[in-house]
Amino acid sequence: MEELESSKAWYVLQTYSGYENKVKQNLESRAQSMKMEDNILQVLIPEEEKTTEKDGKAKTEMEKTFPGYVLVEMIMSDEAWYIVRNTPGVTGFVGSHGAGSKPSPLLPDEVDQILRSMGINPRKVEMDLEIGERIQITDGAFAGMEGNVTALETEKGKIKASIEMFGRETTAELDYNQISKID
Structure with a gap:
């Protein structure tokens, strides 16, 4: 299991702009129906909270940081790669050189920066600690x-x-x- 843990990485998918939520939904349901939850771990749409003022009222809404892109955390296997790239709305992986080559994952620092901007702690570390230790x-x-x-x-x-x-x-x-x- 340790080997699998180290091979999980974040990849960037290109989608049709405006279809990010649909791609996330499709990918999550496909991972479940095809029993790939162990390979396709998380699907995120990078968003930030934006506050705008209109008619003197503050309005807060989520705005896509990278329109047309979805992040997927996965353990890259031939089957997982096939399922993801053939999900409706996905036009391809960023960092793939075509001709059947697998894409390059995001660097850990890039992932941390994106997750932090979304208010997610990038490094949840499991450590068995107790108060007073x-x-x-x-x-x-x-x-x-x-x-x-x-x-x-x-x-x-x-x-x-x-x-x-x-x-x-x-x-x-x-x-x-x-x-x-x-x-």
Whole structure:
């Protein structure tokens, strides 16, 4: 299973403009009906919240960041590739050179940036932590320091830890990927 986990990646699909929601719906139902939920994991339409004012009233609506494009997180296999590219409304993959070549996935930094702009935490890391547990900070401003977990914010992918700095207790908010457990 570990090998499969590392081969999952995000790809960009081109669609007919205005058909993004339909493509998302089609792709999700096809993945389910063809038993490909283990390969076709998530389908997202990059959107941002935009607030406009009309007649003195603020109106908030979701606006597509990249009209005509849909993101799909998948484990690339011949079957998954075939199902996705033959979904109604999909005109192709971005990063495919044609002639039957598989597309290139987005870089992790690109995916993180898009997901963050949508208000989604890109790095949900599964770590079995408990409040009071001792951790080592491996990255960021507090790298090399140790602390005790004071709060878990799993939806945000963050923890709060109490660390000693300059002889005083300080709380630091850290991403799961900035820490490791001390056994």
